[in-house]
Amino acid sequence: xxxxxxxxxxxxxxxIVDPEIFISIxxxxxxRGVEVAPDGSKVKVTMTLTTPFCPEGxxxxxxxxxxxxxxxxxxESEVDLQxxxxxxPRTEASDExxxxxxxxx
Numbered sequence: 485x486x487x488x489x490x491x492x493x494x495x496x497x498x499x500i501v502d503p504e505i506f507i508s509i510x511x512x513x514x515x516r517g518v519e520v521a522p523d524g525s526k527v528k529v530t531m532t533l534t535t536p537f538c539p540e541g542x543x544x545x546x547x548x549x550x551x552x553x554x555x556x557x558x559x560e561s562e563v564d565l566q567x568x569x570x571x572x573p574r575t576e577a578s579d580e581x582x583x584x585x586x587x588x589x
Contacts, residue, residue: 488557490518493527496555500547503540507584509548513576516566526560527552532571 498510509515509531517530529548533541545563552561573587581587 488520488524488527488555490520493518493520493529493552493555496551497529497548500544500551502534502544504538505534505585507581509544511578511581512571513573513578513581514544514571516576524557526562527555527558528562528564530564530566532566534571536567 494510494515497515498508500509501507502509502512502514505512512534514533515529515531517528519528519530520526529552531545531548533544538544545565548563549561552558552563573582573585577585577587
């Protein structure tokens, strides 16, 4: 296993999709930050959802927690859900997702 980094955590989270639009939460820009302890034993993910009223929110958060906890060497994990600022696909989604959703800068 290679060293655990914020980038490898993001890669591990890519298979999680928003079940209403079937796009990766990473590509949507819902993962706002990833912190990994120097020894890789603790991971904190800061994220948001497309809306505070997302009916699938609890399921998505649980998936994130499960994937983080399953990463090699991780002994402690945390998911910090933030609503401010509200999610904005124009600034947070990848260019591919913007194109897919028809969002043009």
